[in-house]
Amino acid sequence: MGGPAVAVAAAAAALALLLGAVLGRPDPPPGAAAAAAAARRCAAPCRCLGDLLDCSRRRLARLPEALPPRVARLDLSHNRLSFIKANSMSHLQNLREVKLNNNELETIPNLGPVSANITLLSLAGNRIVEILPEHLKQFQSLETLDLSSNNISELKTPLPPLQLKYLYINSNRVTSMEPGYFDNLANTLLVLKLNRNRISAIPPKMFKLPQLQHLELNRNKIKNVDGLTFQGLGALKSLKMQRNGVTKLMDGAFWGLSNMEVLQLDHNNLTEITKGWLYGLLMLQELHLSQNAINRISPDAWEFCQKLSELDLTFNHLSRLDDSSFLGLSLLNTLHIGNNKVSYIADCAFRGLSSLKTLDLKNNEISWTIEDMNGAFSGLDKLRRLILQGNRIRSITKKAFTGLDALEHLDLSDNAIMSLQGNAFSQMKKLQQLHLNTSSLLCDCQLKWLPQWVAENNFQSFVNASCAHPQLLKGRSIFAVSPDGFVCDDFPKPQITVQPETQSAIKGSNLSFICSAASSSDSPMTFAWKKDNELLHDAEMENYAHLRAQGGEVMEYTTILRLRNVEFASEGKYQCVISNHFGSSYSVKAKLTVNMLPSFTKTPMDLTIRAGAMARLECAALGHPAPQIAWQKDGGTDFPAARERRMHVMPEDDVFFIVDVKIEDIGVYSCTAQNSAGSISANATLTVLETPSFLRPLLDRTVTKGETAVLQCIAGGSPPPRLNWTKDDSPLVVTERHFFAAGNQLLIIVDSDVSDAGKYTCEMSNTLGTERGNVRLSVIPTPTCDSPQMTASSLDDDGWATVGVVIIAVVCCVVGTSLVWVVIIYHTRRRNEDCSITNTDETNLPADIPSYLSSQGTLADRQDGYISSESGSHHQFVTSSGGGFFLPQHDSNGKLDPFAQGLACLLSGTFGKPLKRAHLDAFSSFGQPVDCQPRAFHLKTRSSPDLDSESEEYGKERTDFQQENHTCTYKQTVENHRTPNFQSYDLDT
Ligand SMILES: *[C@@H]1O[C@H](CO)[C@@H](O)[C@H](O)[C@H]1NC(C)=O
Ligand SMILES: *[C@@H]1O[C@H](CO)[C@@H](O)[C@H](O)[C@H]1NC(C)=O
Numbered sequence: 001m002g003g004p005a006v007a008v009a010a011a012a013a014a015l016a017l018l019l020g021a022v023l024g025r026p027d028p029p030p031g032a033a034a035a036a037a038a039a040r041r042c043a044a045p046c047r048c049l050g051d052l053l054d055c056s057r058r059r060l061a062r063l064p065e066a067l068p069p070r071v072a073r074l075d076l077s078h079n080r081l082s083f084i085k086a087n088s089m090s091h092l093q094n095l096r097e098v099k100l101n102n103n104e105l106e107t108i109p110n111l112g113p114v115s116a117n118i119t120l121l122s123l124a125g126n127r128i129v130e131i132l133p134e135h136l137k138q139f140q141s142l143e144t145l146d147l148s149s150n151n152i153s154e155l156k157t158p159l160p161p162l163q164l165k166y167l168y169i170n171s172n173r174v175t176s177m178e179p180g181y182f183d184n185l186a187n188t189l190l191v192l193k194l195n196r197n198r199i200s201a202i203p204p205k206m207f208k209l210p211q212l213q214h215l216e217l218n219r220n221k222i223k224n225v226d227g228l229t230f231q232g233l234g235a236l237k238s239l240k241m242q243r244n245g246v247t248k249l250m251d252g253a254f255w256g257l258s259n260m261e262v263l264q265l266d267h268n269n270l271t272e273i274t275k276g277w278l279y280g281l282l283m284l285q286e287l288h289l290s291q292n293a294i295n296r297i298s299p300d301a302w303e304f305c306q307k308l309s310e311l312d313l314t315f316n317h318l319s320r321l322d323d324s325s326f327l328g329l330s331l332l333n334t335l336h337i338g339n340n341k342v343s344y345i346a347d348c349a350f351r352g353l354s355s356l357k358t359l360d361l362k363n364n365e366i367s368w369t370i371e372d373m374n375g376a377f378s379g380l381d382k383l384r385r386l387i388l389q390g391n392r393i394r395s396i397t398k399k400a401f402t403g404l405d406a407l408e409h410l411d412l413s414d415n416a417i418m419s420l421q422g423n424a425f426s427q428m429k430k431l432q433q434l435h436l437n438t439s440s441l442l443c444d445c446q447l448k449w450l451p452q453w454v455a456e457n458n459f460q461s462f463v464n465a466s467c468a469h470p471q472l473l474k475g476r477s478i479f480a481v482s483p484d485g486f487v488c489d490d491f492p493k494p495q496i497t498v499q500p501e502t503q504s505a506i507k508g509s510n511l512s513f514i515c516s517a518a519s520s521s522d523s524p525m526t527f528a529w530k531k532d533n534e535l536l537h538d539a540e541m542e543n544y545a546h547l548r549a550q551g552g553e554v555m556e557y558t559t560i561l562r563l564r565n566v567e568f569a570s571e572g573k574y575q576c577v578i579s580n581h582f583g584s585s586y587s588v589k590a591k592l593t594v595n596m597l598p599s600f601t602k603t604p605m606d607l608t609i610r611a612g613a614m615a616r617l618e619c620a621a622l623g624h625p626a627p628q629i630a631w632q633k634d635g636g637t638d639f640p641a642a643r644e645r646r647m648h649v650m651p652e653d654d655v656f657f658i659v660d661v662k663i664e665d666i667g668v669y670s671c672t673a674q675n676s677a678g679s680i681s682a683n684a685t686l687t688v689l690e691t692p693s694f695l696r697p698l699l700d701r702t703v704t705k706g707e708t709a710v711l712q713c714i715a716g717g718s719p720p721p722r723l724n725w726t727k728d729d730s731p732l733v734v735t736e737r738h739f740f741a742a743g744n745q746l747l748i749i750v751d752s753d754v755s756d757a758g759k760y761t762c763e764m765s766n767t768l769g770t771e772r773g774n775v776r777l778s779v780i781p782t783p784t785c786d787s788p789q790m791t792a793s794s795l796d797d798d799g800w801a802t803v804g805v806v807i808i809a810v811v812c813c814v815v816g817t818s819l820v821w822v823v824i825i826y827h828t829r830r831r832n833e834d835c836s837i838t839n840t841d842e843t844n845l846p847a848d849i850p851s852y853l854s855s856q857g858t859l860a861d862r863q864d865g866y867i868s869s870e871s872g873s874h875h876q877f878v879t880s881s882g883g884g885f886f887l888p889q890h891d892s893n894g895k896l897d898p899f900a901q902g903l904a905c906l907l908s909g910t911f912g913k914p915l916k917r918a919h920l921d922a923f924s925s926f927g928q929p930v931d932c933q934p935r936a937f938h939l940k941t942r943s944s945p946d947l948d949s950e951s952e953e954y955g956k957e958r959t960d961f962q963q964e965n966h967t968c969t970y971k972q973t974v975e976n977h978r979t980p981n982f983q984s985y986d987l988d989t
Contacts, residue, residue, distance in 0.1 A: 166189075242266045268289075273298065372586040378402050517557050
């Protein structure tokens with residue numbers, strides 16, 4: 001081509017441009033002539049199409065001259081350009097987009113001043129080996145840069161600040177990336193593609209691109225993704241990392257991608273789905289994991305991905321779908337599990353997938369899920385499409401599709417289905433397509449319904465079904481068999497005749513389950529046992545065949561599953577599966593429970609502790625089912641410590657605490673461990689020690705001579721202290737006027753004498769210590785009676801002309817509590833009427849003593865009053881047994897004996913006041929059959945055994961009812977101690 005011709009063409013083009021500029025922007029007129037005109041105005045050999053100047057595929061080695069200045073888009077792709085002169089485009093003020101892909105450029109070209117106006121620059125398919133910042137810097141308006149298919153091997157020196165939104169560096173040789181490389185694009189970059197490189201690792205903090213929405217890293221060599229790798233991509237919507245050979249995603253690998261909606265990880269080498277690597281993917285809607293090696297979905301995998309709507313798990317290694325495999329995916333719409341090895345589907349595997357519309361299970365190994373389970377798909381009430389194509393389903397029961405009320409499309413093709421129960425599909429009212437192709441059908445009477453039903457629903461075009469049995473119909477389409485042709489002459493499919501039985505066993509024992517089936521076919525049988533729906537691969541089985549007793553020709557097949565040395569892990573539901581060429585029969589599921597009697601691992605120990613301390617009783621037991629531990633105190637459930645909230649039971653630690661232990665906590669604690677196999681129990685005695693102490697302050701006493709003095713020493717302590725009294729630091733000389741009551745807590749001195757005055761010391765001691773206290777007794781002499789002749793010796797002779805009666809009654813009764821009644825009747829009367837002493841409150845027993853004593857709970861060292869009359873009638877005060885009471889004894893005449901009469905007199909009077917003879921008479925006049933005339937009778941008193949005062953003299957008769965003087969005046973009575981028992985005694989008389 002000559003120079004002048006080029007010059008002419010250039011001149012023509014310039015003219016055309018000039019004209020164009022003068023005339024405005026004419027659209028190319030239609031027709032070939034117009035095209036030629038346009039071509040003329042265009043820079044040859046390019047074509048102009050509006051603002052596009054198309055110079056692609058012209059084998060250009062140089063830029064055409066005289067590019068028309070109005071051009072906005074310049075396509076120079078697929079040429080042989082290796083260099084572009086910097087000022088060759090400087091007149092293209094409108095230029096915005098430049099395509100230079102598939103040329104022979106070795107660097108990013110310098111396009112001169114127009115660079116600043118360029119928004120799109122494609123340099124894909126050149127020979128660029130390096131991205132130099134100084135070459136890019138001039139592209140201040142650049143939004144899209146395509147550098148794919150070059151020879152770039154590293155991304156090292158950071159890109160200059162640009163307005164880039166789309167950056168493509170696919171198909172280079174990038175092996176390494178420097179952190180910070182993209183940082184200058186942080187404010188604008190939306191899409192970054194790095195597919196088909198050789199990136200093997202993503203350095204930490206590589207991407208700080210808060211605007212980035214799509215990142216592609218397909219076909220690299222990233223094997224591991226560390227935690228926080230993608231931190232800094234807060235706006236990312238999709239991430240593609242297909243075909244990398246990723247084997248390991250560390251926990252938190254995608255953390256920070258909290259707005260990401262699509263994650264594509266297909267064609268990698270992942271084996272497991274865990275919540276660890278899904279952590280933080282809160283907005284994820286699509287997860288593509290097809291063509292990995294996933295064999296496990298961990299139970300809580302989806303905790304962070306509750307928005308997931310599409311999950312693709314096709315072509316993985318899943319063999320089981322567990323209860324928790326899809327837990328929490330309530331928004332899931334589409335689930336693809338095709339081309340795995342799924343054979344086990346747990347009862348509730350699809351529970352909670354309440355939005356699921358498509359479930360694809362094609363090309364798995366599913367059989368019994370459909371054959372035996374009750375509604376594996378129940379709960380999927382929104383499901384429209386269910387693909388079960390290419391599984392191992394041989395029979396379909398009417399329960400198989402329970403719950404699939406919205407199903408429109410059911411694909412059962414490529415299963416060797418033999419039998420379909422009537423109405424198997426009838427609850428799917430919206431079914432529009434049923435895909436079925438099988439040539440294995442057992443065309444017996446059970447199948448008669450099928451051709452008609454298929455025809456009625458217009459499913460013939462999807463159904464290709466022919467018979468395999470009986471021989472007569474073999475190969476015939478079901479639609480070609482007349483309804484009468486479906487007959488039940490035999491039953492080739494096994495039928496269960498003996499079901500395995502539910503049983504329970506003790507751990508360690510041996511047992512077996514038995515299962516039998518019959519079949520009219522002689523095709524070989526196979527036997528299998530399942531436990532909790534899973535095949536037992538190493539089961540110990542014994543199988544045999546025998547002719548059925550009745551029914552002649554029919555063979556029966558029995559399988560026995562032997563379980564030896566059963567463990568708790570052996571518990572479960574056992575089921576036999578007996579199959580032959582015509583199908584499988586499933587027995588009922590027989591439950592095995594394994595029990596173990598409880599045995600203690602910790603038993604409570606006897607415990608002796610001081611009051612106020614903490615008691616800790618341990619008890620733990622093993623057993624199966626896990627035993628329940630229960631506590632008792634003294635055989636009952638009344639725990640004083642529980643009432644006062646001092647008791648704590650720690651169920652976790654098998655410990656039982658009593659804090660601030662008190663005397664009333666004393667007792668035998670039993671721990672019982674119980675389960676369905678039985679119960680055992682263990683006892684421990686809690687002993688509480690308390691140093692002796694005075695429960696009430698010791699009070700000095702002053703009495704008038706002749707009165708009764710009562711000295712109290714109310715003692716507490718555990719074990720109950722023994723009490724001992726001394727007088728004036730010497731042993732107490734006990735006379736017949738001294739009485740002890742309530743375990744020596746009361747010292748009663750009757751008819752006190754001046755010589756009784758002095759210092760009394762009460763000493764109490766138990767194993768923990770000894771306590772002493774003093775009581776001072778003063779006796780005020782009475783001027784009239786304190787005559788010198790009234791000496792102790794004279795008392796016995798005539799000073800004791802008075803009659804004294806002392807009755808100490810200690811009665812224990814009142815509703816479960818011990819109550820000590822101390823009744824002291826002191827009857828004294830002096831011959832000298834002047835000296836007759838009226839009763840004073842001073843000598844009454846303190847009104848609160850009984851209740852006070854009772855509050856201690858027990859008077860272990862009880863002193864039983866013992867009185868017997870010489871006439872042979874006995875009055876025993878029973879204190880040891882609850883409810884004990886002294887019983888009125890009748891003599892042979894049926895009359896009350898004198899003692900009882902005396903007491904009756906006492907009791908029928910008003911308590912707390914001396915009962916005058918006149919009053920008694922008044923009572924008698926009411927016709928009471930009580931003779932209040934005291935008769936002579938003898939009382940023998942026995943004092944505390946501690947004091948060993950059981951001398952004969954003591955027992956000598958010394959009381960006597962005065963015969964002549966019939967005043968029945970009781971000096972001492974008891975106030976406020978009426979009890980129901982006492983009253984009943986009263987009535988008894
Ligand atoms: C860039 O575009 C503007 C607006 O169209 C124009 O005025 C300016 O001349 C262009 N710059 C160059 C160097 O062509
Ligand atoms: C996946 O891992 C297995 C074993 O780890 C290996 O044999 C296989 O080649 C890997 N496949 C890919 C695509 O990396």
